[in-house]
Amino acid sequence: MSVAVEPQVAFEAVIGIECHVQLNTQTKAFCGCTTSKSTANANICPICLAHPGTLPVLNEDVLRKAVLAGLALNCNIARQSKFDRKQYFYPDLPKGYQISQYDEPICYDGRIETVLPDGSTRSVGITRAHLEEDAGKLVHSGSDQLSGSDYSLVDYNRAGVPLLEVVSDPDMRTGAEAAAYASELRRIMLFMGLTEGVMAEGHMRFDVNVSVREQGSETLGTKVEVKNMNSFSAMQRAIDFEIDRQVELHKSGRRHEIIQETRLFDESKSETFTMRRKEGLADYRYFPEPDLPPIHVSEALIHEVKENKAEAPSAVRRRYMDLKLPVADALILADELPVSRYFDAVVAAGASPKLAANWVLGDLMAYTKESKCSFDDLLLTPGSLAELVGAIEEGVISGKIGKQVLPDLLKGNGKEGVKAYMKQKGLIQISDVSAIEALVDDVLAANPKQLQDYCAGKVKLQGFFVGQLMKASKGLANPEVLNKVLMKKLTEAHKAAE
Amino acid sequence: MLCIFSSPCLHQKPAQLARQSIKTACSSSITYRSRLNSSANSVGKCLGARRMAETGMIGQSQRKICKGITIPCAAAAAAPSATSTSLIRQIQLDLRSKSRSAVDITEQYLEQLEAAEPQVRSFITVTAESARTSARQLDERISREGSSSLGPLAGVPLGIKDTLCTAGTETTAGARVLKGYVPSYDATSVARLKAAGAIIVGKANCDAFAMGSTTESSDYQVTRNPWDLDRVPGGSSGGSAAAVAVGQCVGTLGSDTGGSIRQPAHFCGVVGIKPTYGRVSRSGLIAYGSSLDCVGPLARTVEDAALMLTAISGRDDLDATSSPRQVPDFAEGLPEASSLNSRPLAGKRIGIIRETVGAGVAAGVSDAFTRAAKHLESLGADVDEVSLPSSDAGLPAYYVIATSEASSNLSRFDGVRYGLCKQGANIREVYNETRGEGLNAEVKRRILMGTYALSAGYYDAYYKRAQQVRTLVQREMYAALAEHDALISPAAPTVAYRIGQVVSDPLEMYKGDLMTVNLNLAGLPAMVVPCGFEEGGGSQGQALPVGLQIIGRAFGEADMIRIGHIFEQTADFAQGKPEGFR
Secondary structure, rough: OOOOOOOOOOEEEEEEEEEEEEOOOOOOOOOOOEEEOOOOOOOOOOOOOOOOOOOOOHHHHHHHHHHHHHHHOOOOOOEEEEOOEEEEEOOOOOEEEEEEEOOOOEEEEEEEEOOOOOOOOEEEEEEEEEEEEOEEEEEEEEOOOOOOOOOEEEHHOOOOOEEEEEEOOOOOOOOHHHHHHHHHHHHHHHOOOOOOOOOHOOOOOEEEEEEEEOOOOOOOOOOEEEEEEHHHHHHHHHHHHHHHEEEEEEEEHHHHHHEEEEEEEEOOOEEEEEEEOOOOOOOOOEEOOOOOOEEEEEHHHHHHHOOOOOOOHHHHHHHHHHOOHHHHHHHHOOOOOOOOOOOOOHHHOOOOHHHHHHHHHOOOHHHHHHOOOHHHHHHHHHHHHHHHHHHHHHHHOHHHHHHHHHHHHOOEEEEEEEEHHHHHOOOOEEHHHHHHHHHHHHHHHHOOHHHHHHHHHOOOOHHHHHHHHHHHOOOOOOOHHHHHHHHHHHHHHHHHHO | OOOOOOHHHHHHHOOOOEEEEEEHHHHHHHHOOOOOOOOOHHHHOOOOOOHHHHOHHHHHHHHEEEEOOEEHHHHHHHOOOOOOOOOHHHHHHHHHHHHOOOHHHHHHHHHHHHHHHHHHEEEEEEEEHHHHHHHHHHHHHHHHHHHOOOOOOOOEEEEEEEEEEOOOEEOOOOOHHHHOOOOOOOHHHHHHHHOOOOOEEEEOOOOHOOOOOOOOOOOOOOOOOOOOOOOOOEEEEOOHHHHHOOOOOOOOEEEEOOOHHHHHHHOOOOOOEEEEOHHHHHHOOOOOOOHHHOEEEOOOOOOHHHHHHHHEEEOOOOOOOOOOOOOOOOOOOOHHHHHOOOOOOOOOEEEEHHHOOOOOOOOHHHHHHHHHHHHHHHOOOEEEOOOOOOHHHHHHHHHHHHHHHHHHHHOOOOOOOOOOOOOOOOOOHHHHHHHHHOOOOHHHHHHHHHHHHHHHOOOOHHHHHHHHHHHHHHHHHHHHHHHOEEEEEEOOOOOOOOOOOOOOHHHHHHHHOOOHHHHHHHOEEEEEEEEEEEEOOOOOOOEEEEEEEEEOOOHHHHHHHHHHHHHHHOOOHHHHOOOOOO
């Protein structure tokens, strides 16, 4: 009896991501209720509660934002599309149907460039992005889920808030690639000003579809949906776990155990677990929403949106690399809009990009992290930082003094000008050669013994003189000038001694 | 059965939209009852008699034209200066001349309402107290500010179909699941009537969620046809039509998804207008079939209906499907009977829809319709026949689309936020119990049909195909209306059904919508004007009214209304009022 030897089969994962982006419009998608944070059921009206006789009317800003998102995702914008009703019963869904877009999404066939931590890039296709409305929120008492709870309360504040569902092509192969896609998508939405983007608040909700197949195979394996990931690192871990789980099942001949289901990610265990099985395809009985006329996107609107469109994060990254910044720096600077905006303003105010990047990525980023604030909240204006950087570059102050004075400036001091503030504080560096010559003369005269030793060959004493000089100048002497003058004077003294 | 188009030539396969002269057909097969004035020559004589009657010159307020039929004389109690037959115009004159106060008028109608209600049961809710308050406030305003700023419907008592939301007044749509539901807002059409000064006297009965053709599907009460209390008033706006027929109010709002204004108008002998889709806001109309639903007026005269339609029409920011088109004053320039020449419709081309006449149409309806067509011709119109071959496909397409949309629109009645709520061990049970008890058999039937039609695997065969038929029907209608100023047809194949006659036979009932649904599919305006009677058709030998359906071009209500008005003002044979009511 011969035992069949399993050939070493390599597997690959196929990953696609659906993301619900909450658009940050002032009012809901189809009524005039505010979208701002409020106490439960404060932002409701007969329309979003689906009272009899009420009708939806599309918020124009929703359309504009969808067009902007589509352009930012390099999608085609459908000049004509429509809304459909997706029907199911659930207490958080007031009408018994969700207004969505079924077969005519407003944006389709897009592509974005994602970037991995090592700076390499991947291109991910966007299948479509369509508009829909959010449902309310269920608060279950006595259980995390509807089943098993004593009772459930519904908060309809979120019902009718506009969502853009962005569906990627199944172009990703690893958890890292998926996380890179997700973070780039968030970055794009934030840079375009389309969402608040707070994951914990549910502003962006990612559903990941993972399947595994033998490398080289054209057919797709059974896909599993993973939900409930509250960060990109959690997403990466969830996917990697899921890939391993599925590959193991393949390898051990139990691939039939991979079933179409929805799994949740348990952050503490770094595992996914079954939430519900999908028994056949749910029949949502989509049909065109008769209460809303077809959506026409005019060339004028597209033109207007294009004109006012902010710079994409990928373009920002490229721009920073063109400034000869290291790749790692460029990635971090272009990671978050407030940082990038701040950095751009510092450079625009005349600072050298390299020095500005050092300050922004170093001291300022540390400060914002420590004080848990955003670059938008900094009291040190980009103009002031540029002045500070310029002063160091010009030698008006030393880098050391710059770092010393930074906490003061971050408290909002020096608003009338950094140099004026330094001067007022007596922190301006002494770079004047004759002043430093006088200083050096004084120090050499005050230390004849050391000078004599130096001349006798103890050149190490140069450091001693520098120390004395810095002390005498209260640290304000320009080190470069000081060194130059000191060397000159010591050489003269040495020559004289010979 | 007397069939007006039994001539063999008309049963030849026609070229699409062929225009054929009605004369050929009529000459061979129609006999006219001698007492009916339908020739051009007699029109003038009729008008004279009519005017005398209206102005009280023949010394009586009602004139019997045959057994059981009397002419309503709106102006009888009024100053003889009023030559219009419009009750609303009369009220405006009276308020301005101070011959009657708003309170007088309201009390008069409330009295008629209360008197007729035990027999007819038109209203689910009567808002007598708030009507009295509104009337009193109006009188105070008149005494304070004079009458120069009065709205066009000032002091006019009106009823509202219960499918339309009224702020602070229970609104049920005739359905148990909405028992006790009090809206926080007025439907736009209701708000506009109020803004025009109207006084709301109550909420009219209807089939639950407007699903029915008899008003027997109301979960509250059966409304009876004032012409024959053993018969239904039609539906779904049966309460609205009956209330107008017995003078419980001057006019009512109805809603029309497949004929729900026009068929009851025909059954009850009143005027009903279904405007162009989009002309009147649907905001506040409890949805049945959203792409078909229209709000429109029912009234005693065309002019009254036109005045109401003018008040409620126009773009509404709360309804994205409402049209921004300019709204003309539909009642402006409607000629008084006395000003008409002998051929007031000269130059008008009117097409009879061939598919709506002939086999399947009851003799009484057929006779009255033929007479009406002949009358239009005598008024100078060029009447011919037009074939709309897709007509018959309209009815099934209508039932697929209407029920599909209904299955979705009625999902919101789940017991979670308002209306009936049955407790259950879990949410599924709450749904099942609430909807099981709150929705009646006819409503459930339509939800099931619609759910089926939209289901995966059936969508293309039903919903999609129905939409294709809809496009076809619409195209044919538009093409016919490119050649004609208006099309006409009977409003329904029969006069009013007996109570219980069709309610247990849904297919029979659905077939009654044959002549009306295509206009909803096409979105076109259509109105029903009384055009005669089926003599002795009632249970006690009463005459039962028959209505003429006039179809206009999209947003061409003004022309359609003018034709209807001229017909009404000259067709004395069509006038009447049910006996036994004040």
